[in-house]
Amino acid sequence: MRMASTEYYYSPVPQWKHLDRLAVFSSILDAREFWTEVHDDVQEQLAVLERDVRQGVAGVRVTAGSTRGENFLLFSYRAFSLPESDIDPVVAGMTFTRADKGVKVEADVSGEQTGDLIASTPNRVAADSRHELLAAARQSALELCQSATAIAAALTDPSRKVG
Amino acid sequence: MIVYIWGNLTADNFTPRLDKDTVGRPGQQPGLSASEMIPPGKKAQGIDTDKLKPPLGACPDDASQGGTVGHVAIAPLDESGAVDVKSLEAWATSRGTSSIHDFTQILLDAVVEPNVKGASK
Numbered sequence: 001m002r003m004a005s006t007e008y009y010y011s012p013v014p015q016w017k018h019l020d021r022l023a024v025f026s027s028i029l030d031a032r033e034f035w036t037e038v039h040d041d042v043q044e045q046l047a048v049l050e051r052d053v054r055q056g057v058a059g060v061r062v063t064a065g066s067t068r069g070e071n072f073l074l075f076s077y078r079a080f081s082l083p084e085s086d087i088d089p090v091v092a093g094m095t096f097t098r099a100d101k102g103v104k105v106e107a108d109v110s111g112e113q114t115g116d117l118i119a120s121t122p123n124r125v126a127a128d129s130r131h132e133l134l135a136a137a138r139q140s141a142l143e144l145c146q147s148a149t150a151i152a153a154a155l156t157d158p159s160r161k162v163g
Numbered sequence: 164m165i166v167y168i169w170g171n172l173t174a175d176n177f178t179p180r181l182d183k184d185t186v187g188r189p190g191q192q193p194g195l196s197a198s199e200m201i202p203p204g205k206k207a208q209g210i211d212t213d214k215l216k217p218p219l220g221a222c223p224d225d226a227s228q229g230g231t232v233g234h235v236a237i238a239p240l241d242e243s244g245a246v247d248v249k250s251l252e253a254w255a256t257s258r259g260t261s262s263i264h265d266f267t268q269i270l271l272d273a274v275v276e277p278n279v280k281g282a283s284k
Contacts, residue, residue: 067172067263069271070214075172091171095278106278108206113170115206117280163183 028130029103035074035096038137039066042076042094045141049092052148053080057155072097079112080151086161088114090154092144094137102127107140109147111154113162118154119147165276166197166221166235167207172277177208177267178258179238185252190230192222192246194238195270201281209276210237216269218247239266 028034043064050062061083066076077093088111095106108120121143126136154160170176179185179195187193201207212221218239224230239250250266257264263271 065174065261067174067177067271069172069268069274069277071272071275072172072277075277077171077173079173079175088170089175091173093171093173095172097277110206111170112173112176115170115201115281117204117206 027128028133029073029098029128034130035068038074038096038133039076041134042137042141043078045138045145046078046092049145049148049151050078050080052145053151056148056152057082059083060155073103080155081112082155085155086163087155087157088112088116088160088162090118090151092147092151094140094144096133096137099125101125103133103136105133105136105140107144109144109151109154111160114160116154116160119144119150164199164212164221165209166199166212166237167201167209167276167279168195168197168270169201169205169207171206172208172271172274174263174267175258177270178264179251179255180258181252181255184236185248185255187236187246188229190225190228191234192224192236192238193248193251194222194236194246197221197235197237199233199235201279203281203283205281207279207281208274209279210270210273211275212237212273214273214275216272218250219266219269220244222246237270 063079073096075095079089079091081089091112092109097104105124109118124136126132220240222236224234226232239247241247254266
């Protein structure tokens with residue numbers, strides 16, 4: 001007797017939740033959670049800078065944020081501006097990009113739209129490890145925190161007006 | 164072609180301003196401004212216009228009509244290649260909010276030279 005075989009087909013059910021658990025990260029640099037941790041750590045340090053700027057500039061508006069792109073791993077920043085002012089906001093930010101042997105950490109204080117450099121720290125290259133990257137980020141953030149006076153001056157400098 | 168957005172990698176700096184960037188001028192299309200040059204000593208972000216994904220495109224100024232040589236407007240384009248002003252305005256309204264608009268992310272992904280400095284005189 002021949003048994004009839006039947007094949008059943010089921011439509012796939014869209015399910016996007018928890019797909020991240022399937023990912024196998026080749027490097028810590030590919031892990032979004034790691035960069036969230038770095039961003040949070042940098043922002044914790046920059047809170048000191050914000051406190052100092054607020055003491056020197058009444059009514060300063062401060063926004064924290066981060067961006068990422070295909071050719072940079074993270075840009076974590078705090079932007080300082082004066083409401084109803086044409087003066088270019090000042091950004092204290094840190095950029096992480098891939099380097100030959102690890103990750104380059106660039107930190108500076110500069111105009112958001114004009115790119116005028118107000119303060120900068122030496123570039124650092126950290127090895128591709130959580131400990132070294134966080135240490136480099138913290139050191140750069142500490143150095144950025146020395147810029148409160150320069151930020152306050154830039155925010156009231158009429159030569160920095162933008163159209 | 165590499166063009167430069169002057170300033171920082173903040174979400175706001177990669178998002179057009181309502182009115183200032185959403186209205187064209189003689190020889191210049193509306194859109195987020197970029198330039199082929201960087202002022203000396205200033206910081207800018209190098210964008211590869213070939214890496215812009217649709218609907219974004221780069222529109223060089225027409226100097227013969229009053230535009231500026233080396234200036235480029237980056238904007239969403241419609242199927243005919245014209246600036247889609249409604250989409251541009253919708254993009255601009257996301258500026259100053261905490262969210263990153265899809266077009267802003269397309270632009271950030273097209274950055275090939277982060278934090279490049281203009282050569283000193």
